[in-house]
Amino acid sequence: MFSYRYMTMDMRHLRQGNNDASISDAHQNYMVAPLDMTMRMQMLGLMYAPSNKLTLSVMANYLEIDMNLQMRNTNKFATNTNGLGDVSINALYSLFNKNRHAMHAQLGVTIPTGSIEEKNVIPVSMGNAVQLPYPMQTGTGSFGTKLGLTYLGQCDKFSWGHQLTGMININDNDQDYKFGNRYSFNNWIAANAGDNISISLRLQGLLVDKISGASNALNPMMVTTADTANSGGTFINSGFGLNYLVAKGGLKGLRFATEISMPLYQDLNGIQLKQNYNLTLGAQYAFH
Numbered sequence: 001m002f003s004y005r006y007m008t009m010d011m012r013h014l015r016q017g018n019n020d021a022s023i024s025d026a027h028q029n030y031m032v033a034p035l036d037m038t039m040r041m042q043m044l045g046l047m048y049a050p051s052n053k054l055t056l057s058v059m060a061n062y063l064e065i066d067m068n069l070q071m072r073n074t075n076k077f078a079t080n081t082n083g084l085g086d087v088s089i090n091a092l093y094s095l096f097n098k099n100r101h102a103m104h105a106q107l108g109v110t111i112p113t114g115s116i117e118e119k120n121v122i123p124v125s126m127g128n129a130v131q132l133p134y135p136m137q138t139g140t141g142s143f144g145t146k147l148g149l150t151y152l153g154q155c156d157k158f159s160w161g162h163q164l165t166g167m168i169n170i171n172d173n174d175q176d177y178k179f180g181n182r183y184s185f186n187n188w189i190a191a192n193a194g195d196n197i198s199i200s201l202r203l204q205g206l207l208v209d210k211i212s213g214a215s216n217a218l219n220p221m222m223v224t225t226a227d228t229a230n231s232g233g234t235f236i237n238s239g240f241g242l243n244y245l246v247a248k249g250g251l252k253g254l255r256f257a258t259e260i261s262m263p264l265y266q267d268l269n270g271i272q273l274k275q276n277y278n279l280t281l282g283a284q285y286a287f288h
Contacts, residue, residue: 003045005282011273012036014224018267026271027072031124032223034273035068035076037135041085045284055092055104061085063114063138069223071123081118083138087111090146100155106148106165114139116173116215124222131217133225134179141173160189172213180209180232188239196247202239202261208232210269230270237261237275257282 014021014033026033040063047057064082071077090108097103116137119129148165163186169178183206190200211228214220220227241259246252261278268274 001047001286003284010276085114108146110144116141142169175215177213200241206235233268236265
């Protein structure tokens, strides 16, 4: 199966813990505060099943990240980066598949092909390009592992599922830090809305650890995003999706999907930009 996905994430306005915060709140301790951030990601995937029990997959991505910021003197400026992200390789193993109930386990690794040395010229850098903070980097710089367990149930009109995953960064990168581990519990239900169309609802609990360690190339007093205390948090996210399957003709097996997800709850460590929404568009084609 080949797949392509385009995802855009929008973040704006500040939050401290589970309360909204202002730019002036951030400027009490930092010279610069972020106003908003947009990340766009394009993902290419390939899956191959050498047997009915085992499926192998590889995914690569390309990121574009833009952030607008404001200084204490009210001057505003922008930073941007783009480039390849980390590559992930996964194996899925079927534990059982019987009577329209199935479960599989996942074991994956991430390879640090993305950059952690992205730089821009900013107003206080005297015309020199300087290291950008953690959220502006396209990679993690660390090897990682992903563990997961997924259950899927089906009946004539509905399907439902639960997925528990953990993404663990193994080693400190070349700048002596590593991004926080991510633990996710996904739950969804989907219903047929026609011969080729289905709709889905999703509820996710997500826990993201703080960044451990720190980069010597960053001044944590300059901007909130350069302080590792302002990273990670607890989220409850909702999602609504549409899927369309081409069932006949030369494009039989081609599937189009879209989902918009928004946070229902977010409790952030320190002071950070709030998540606003994620929009994902995708297409996949399976060969049998």
